[in-house]
Every structure is written in structure tokens, then in C-alpha cells.
Amino acid sequence: MSTPDFDRLPVTVPRFMAAKGEGRKLSMLTAYDWLWAGVFDAAGVDAILVGDTLGMVVQGHSTTLPVTLDEMIYHAEMVVRGTKRALVVVDLPFMSFQVSPEQALASAGRILKETGAAAVKLEGGANQARTIHALAAADIPVMAHVGLKPQSIRRIGSMKIQRDEDRLLDDARAAQDAGAFAVVLELIPRGMACRITAELEIPTIGIGAGPDCDGQVLVGPDMLGLNEGFHPKFLKRFAELREQALAATRRYIEEVRTGQFPDDAHSHE
Ligand code: KIV
Numbered sequence: 370m371s372t373p374d375f376d377r378l379p380v381t382v383p384r385f386m387a388a389k390g391e392g393r394k395l396s397m398l399t400a401y402d403w404l405w406a407g408v409f410d411a412a413g414v415d416a417i418l419v420g421d422t423l424g425m426v427v428q429g430h431s432t433t434l435p436v437t438l439d440e441m442i443y444h445a446e447m448v449v450r451g452t453k454r455a456l457v458v459v460d461l462p463f464m465s466f467q468v469s470p471e472q473a474l475a476s477a478g479r480i481l482k483e484t485g486a487a488a489v490k491l492e493g494g495a496n497q498a499r500t501i502h503a504l505a506a507a508d509i510p511v512m513a514h515v516g517l518k519p520q521s522i523r524r525i526g527s528m529k530i531q532r533d534e535d536r537l538l539d540d541a542r543a544a545q546d547a548g549a550f551a552v553v554l555e556l557i558p559r560g561m562a563c564r565i566t567a568e569l570e571i572p573t574i575g576i577g578a579g580p581d582c583d584g585q586v587l588v589g590p591d592m593l594g595l596n597e598g599f600h601p602k603f604l605k606r607f608a609e610l611r612e613q614a615l616a617a618t619r620r621y622i623e624e625v626r627t628g629q630f631p632d633d634a635h636s637h638e
Contacts (some may be wrong), residue, residue: 395584406451445484471505494540505548513544517556577603
């Protein structure tokens with residue numbers, strides 16, 4: 370479904386939530402800077418997540434664990450500057466909220482005050498219900514994240530599909546009851562995502578969770594084919610930008626070496 374108003378007006382948290390009742394599928398992508406936020410926003414994406422995947426796709430780490438709150442704030446500020454319409458949501462990185470609800474309030478408060486973003490996301494469901502409640506009570510919109518939680522990598526060992534349906538449902542329900550405005554479902558079987566989506570009043574945003582979620586999120590550089598060697602089943606590459614960038618760079622090098630560039634058309638008299 371598409372109405373001129375929804376496509377034109379800035380996406381606020383209430384409008385994001387209302388999309389579920391209106392049967393409107395929500396699109397979300399991750400971005401980490403002004404340049405790509407501007408591209409995704411101009412294309413009309415509903416939400417931009419400044420994900421802590423920053424650690425992997427921008428910083429080159431093998432997990433998201435090293436990312437700091439200051440780094441998230443630095444990148445989120447750029448994303449907000451590049452965004453006119455999309456709802457900007459910022460991840461709370463590892464150990465910026467797990468210590469206590471007070472720590473989460475301080476971290477999320479900095480994000481909203483220093484970046485201009487509208488909301489935060491944190492990994493957790495039932496185990497973070499007190500923290501989600503504290504954030505919501507302080508008028509800080511919070512998106513929960515259940516299923517595969519990459520910040521738990523040291524405990525779980527690998528990024529595997531999460532199949533414990535009772536636990537997934539409990540986590541999603543607990544997040545909703547604590548005041549989350551939406552929940553990410555990562556890497557779970559599509560049937561489970563379908564049941565959770567039907568059960569919840571808040572939107573579910575899937576990644577590797579099948580077509581029945583209320584919306585979808587992908588990591589921007591993965592969706593664009595910029596990330597070499599990452600081919601999980603759930604990932605559709607909508608472009609092959611790495612190949613294009615390689616070809617363009619090789620052509621540039623060749624033209625510099627042969628003297629074809631700069632030619633008359635690219636030189637000043
Ligand atoms: O950090 C991130 O990019 C995420 C998405 C994969 C949902 O949490």
C-alpha cells in the first residue's frame with residue numbers, strides 16, 4: 370500500500386507503528402554515513418538503522434563487539450544529516466546498555482541528544498524488559514532485537530538459525546509489553562516469524578525471517594553487493610557494486626597510466 374502522505378512526510382515512530390495496522394510493509398536499511406543515508410533516503414526507504422554492523426562492514430572487525438558508543442554517535446550524526454524522511458534508529462553497542470537500565474538511559478540519552486536520531490535499538494527481549502521499560506518511560510523509543518543476537522556471539526559460538534519458538538515468542542512479547550515500538554526478528558524460520566508477527570501489535574522487522582514480517586531490514590553494503598564473500602541464503606544482492614567499483618577503478622588506473630585521463634574535456638584552459 371502506498372499513499373502520497375506516507376511517502377512524503379517524515380516517518381515518525383507513531384507513523385512507523387501505524388503502518389502495521391494499515392497493511393503497509395516497512396523497508397529499512399543500514400547506513401553509516403551521510404553519503405549512503407542520502408541515497409537510501411532519496412530512494413524512499415522508511416527507516417535507516419545505524420547498526421553496530423558498523424564494526425564489521427565499515428571497520429573490518431570480525432564481530433560487532435568492539436564498536437563503542439562514541440563511534441555509534443559519530444556515525445549516527447552523519448546519517449541524520451543525510452536523511453530527510455526516513456526514521457533513523459541507532460544501535461546501542463555491546464556493553465553500552467547491558468550493565469543496568471541506568472547505563473542504558475545514559476547511553477540512549479546521549480544518542481538522542483547528540484545525533485538527532487529518533488530511536489535506539491537494543492539486542493534482547495525478556496532479558497532486557499526492565500531496560501526497555503526504563504527507556505520507554507523516559508520517552509526514548511526503543512526497537513528490540515530477538516532471534517539471532519550478534520552481540521551474544523561469544524556465548525552462542527556461531528551465527529546460526531534460532532529455532533526455540535517458545536523462547537522467541539516470549540522474547541518478542543516481553544519486548545512489546547515493556548514498551549518497545551517495534552522488534553527486529555533475526556535469522557529465524559519463516560513460520561515462527563509469521564506466528565510472532567500475527568501475535569504482536571507492534572511491527573516486526575525481519576532479517577532472515579521470511580516474507581511474513583511487517584517489514585524487512587538488510588545491511589546496506591550487503592544489499593548493494595559491496596561486501597565480498599558474504600552470501601547467506603537470506604541475502605538478496607540487489608546490485609553488484611563491488612564489481613562495478615573494481616571495474617571503474619581499473620579503468621581509471623589504466624587511463625592515468627596511458628595518459629588518456631585527463632583529456633581535453635577534463636582540463637581547464
Ligand atoms: O547492526 C545491524 O546492522 C543490525 C541489523 C542486521 C538488523 O542489527
